[in-house]
Amino acid sequence: MTSTLITRGALFTGSDRLEVRDVALREPGRGEVRIRIRASGVCGSDRHVLEGDWQMPTPTIMGHEGAGIIDAVGDGVTSLEVGDHVIMTWFYPCGTCTSCRQGRTWVCTGSRSEECLLPDGTTPAAVDGQAAYPYLAVGSMSEHIVVAEQAAVRVPQDVPFDVAALIGCSIATGVGAVVNDARVQPGRSAVVIGAGGVGLSIIMGLALAGASPIIAADLNEEALELARTFGATHTVRSGHDLPDLVRQITPEGADFAFEAIGRPETIAMMPETLQRGGSAVIVGLPPQGRPVPIDALALAEEGKTLIGSNYGSTVPARDFPMLAQLYLDGKLPIDRLITNRFALDDVNAAFDLMRAGAKGRSVLVM
Template structure:
């Protein structure tokens, strides 16, 4: 029997500081259509940092974390997709399953989800502290020992997938893989450049290697991250400079077929069209701060037949893609564990964000006892 409410230690953002407080919150029993999850692991992602650093505005106080995996501890009335004891990956953009986008197979642009409001489908939160509502980031709140999510946001995967690996499948891996396979549709032998080799950038490189892209060029300031990129399939690594476009043209013979931006910086997004060949495709994967317009030479884009597209969650359909990615990991074709540079405790989360701000570490993952 699961007591209600549960007490859980969680990393809470107060809406003002750039750091997190480790506090004890209350987690209510799951209501109809919802699932109580005991977290096994949570990724520490750049999207969380955007919130802490004030780039994106959210309701607060907020339990941070949106890359999560764990065990179903209890289910609410009407839940049929998962059962107590199942291992699940949490989706940070749960679909409503009813809107036009969802029924046409494009749940990544669902218009009925309240995930971006950090609310369950009925407009509530299962998290609170001393009677005050606490919001789960993107309706996940994975930096907590327990959380409650909608049934559509908890996807069953094989128990053989470790929780630290599974947590990354829920965001960075799905985003990177989807950007390559779902959005860009990269084919074997086509060339690609990846600007930014954090967790998402390295996931893009893994996916490019999986589909047989060649050459695969990784660009980053950090030699540590470039070394990780080489291990995961990059054939060439470069540090950015004034001659970056020329270097890429030399390697590819005129420009890459695809360029992926995985940082979310205005300057690097603006540079993408100059890195691709005529008819090539540039893909914006990194998310910039709010109200940060980008300047693009539309005439050059049109005359050269180049495309510039946005990739939201890699056009991921969680119920389809999470099990697929889990099976690719188990088959040894997607070495997600190599992406994890640091396994940490919840109390070390602020140190992980500080390291991220310094450009250090590939990906930190919080591992719960």
Template sequence: MSRPSRAAVHRSGARELDLTVVEVADPAPGTVLVRMGASGVCGSDRHVLDGDWTLPSPTVMGHEGAGTVEAIGDGVTDVGVGDHVILSWFYPCRRCTACLSGRSYVCMGSRSEECVLPDGSSPLTLDGERVFPYLTVGSMSEYAVVPEAGAILIPREVPFDVASLIGCSIATGFGAVVNDAGVEAGTSAVVVGAGGVGLSIIMALQLVGANPIIAVDLSEEKLEAARALGATHTLTPSADLAERIAAITQGGAAYAFEAIGRVQTIESLPSLIAGGGKAVIVGLPPEDSPVSIDALALAESGKSLIGSNYGSTVPGRDFPRLAALYLAGRLPVDQLISHRIGLDDVNEAFAAMRRGERARSVIIF
């Protein structure tokens, strides 16, 4: 059996999404059918639309999602019908060495990046043609079928728009600060890029007590949002950016985060930190985009340059923790949402993102 679901579908080479109706199969063993409550509009989706990343096609886009469990397949025990869940775009296999050692964020058995369920199938069709859910989520759809390991139970008090962002941008930003960088209270940090992920990093830096917190962006709208969420200083990019940061931090930041995914800003990241500092690549660049780094200078100054994928998030551990922080008033995720939109407005949301506008748009179903 299957059910119709209005969805935003991407076809290879197109820069806009086609709003149409796909068929969503009933959940197979080990999978969960979710009626979507909200879906974030993320820069990773834009990378696909702009041709930066290659994916199977056609694809139902969206990977930041939250909703209500509508049905479960045989063998599912983690969640039940009626539960509220956040969807994880990197479902773990729970069996490989990485998963068994608590590092499911580098799971070797997940097929999430193939946009298929663990058995290689897709639950979606359109006019009899196979359709792929982006990162095995496909949250820009009224319904989604995901592996049990990709549906994480959360309290019903968390609104779906907030919950959807916890599933990617919040987890990525928080994890980059806490799991990857290990930022200590009272230490300085700079965040290059004040979009959804950058603002999430700033929220996490404030939460752990970093000071000063410097946000860098071209958009005054985004810098204003950064100040509201905890940035103590805001700067626009310039040729002397490193010197300006050094003046604020007395020699360079202890931590620097790149949240755009641009080759040029990644290359400049080590210049923003002091000796012994740590630079973290959070933004994901286009495919086949090599970055040039002065390795000798990096080594001689004792600086670290690390990559952060999904903030080294363990969804079953971190999503409930982030939800609890939100409910306690310590993680103001709702302030990150600048626009709540319908599915019909998704193409304009991406156009605004390309123009450098908005903090984060969220589709409300």
């Protein structure tokens, strides 16, 4: 008989208030591992679910940006051992589809993570006898969770868990958008619209790439002050006049524009901030069913490029250890992003703080 672990997790049941409840978690099966979660980021993608922008199966164990320690492994697991410190990826690759064979795991067509299911189509968790679904097959807002082996990536043990958690989503997404998608070269100019967690990660990536000038745009002065500490050379208050403000700094327009909010209005504005031949990168994810109006004629005539960035084109097995090492080497000040830490029982307070416009990142520590 398969044994069951009773753990605790933050459940979404349709309300914008999460319930911290007991969760029954089965032992890891073949190709699966169990993780004792030590930290989970409180991300805007989680908020999209709570506010009904994105539909997920319920009850959902929330959290997709997590780090912890392997405490059990199933049969057939070869890359991980009990005691390993790991970061979880919210888009585990299947390893066999055409995209995976080409090394493009961020567009894997065989992953079931977006269904909140393990590769075999099951969920490892239940609440009151009813199946519970770890968000994006991670469910990091819990004390323990079972995930696919390929959803956990080993990193050095001297990386703090709260830092490691952020590498799993916002850091990989932001830095990857710069390095993997836009391929920004030293001396190129860039504007970043939105100085939240992902926007600050983009700014860190731009600073790492040697971009200049780096223009941060936001409505909040506190956010802009924070952006300066992460490498923004200029800051502007975002509004309808953003293209004009950018040209006051770089007269022909920026080489690159990154949108890190997910608002259709600001996504549509990006091409206007660019010089001819520039590239606009969509990093922020808008609500489902919200199309964005783009002047396609102007885009074509001016030779501009529109890039959709999914997870920063991250290959977790390659990129997570690299980002962790950049942190350890002092080149990515990820720890300074963390402005608030909460216990699991205080998860709703963390989301309330996000809704109130708090800057930086909140992390649950367990």
